[in-house]
Amino acid sequence: MIMYYTYMLRCADNSIYTGITTDVARRFAEHSGQIAGKCAKYTESRKAVRIDAVWKSENRETASRLEYYIKKLPKNKKEQLIDDRDNLKKFLSDKVDCSAYKPINFK
Secondary structure, three states, rough: OOOOEEEEEEEEOOOOEEEEOOOHHHHHHHHOOOOOOOOHHHHHHEEEEEEEEEEEEEHHHHHHHHHHHHOOHHHHHHHHHOHHHHHHHHHHHHOOHHHHOOEEEOO
């Protein structure tokens, strides 16, 4: 079964990019320019620095839904979510079924 991940990465300008993938390490390598031609326009100009938060979900639809609602959060709420990634329901319980996501450590 293919697992999907919603991730938040930090850029050199301290902005936060949110996306989905099936392979977090590969996608970060693409964002950071280690794999040519696969970088998102946003991270190409802002230089990806690190992955700050990752949640696992069982399918693309649930991963995309979480991505959508995280992108709608103001920056200060995104920062709080990164600091408290185990408490997704604190930020998005009225938008998504938080039990469908499991925070994972990515280093």
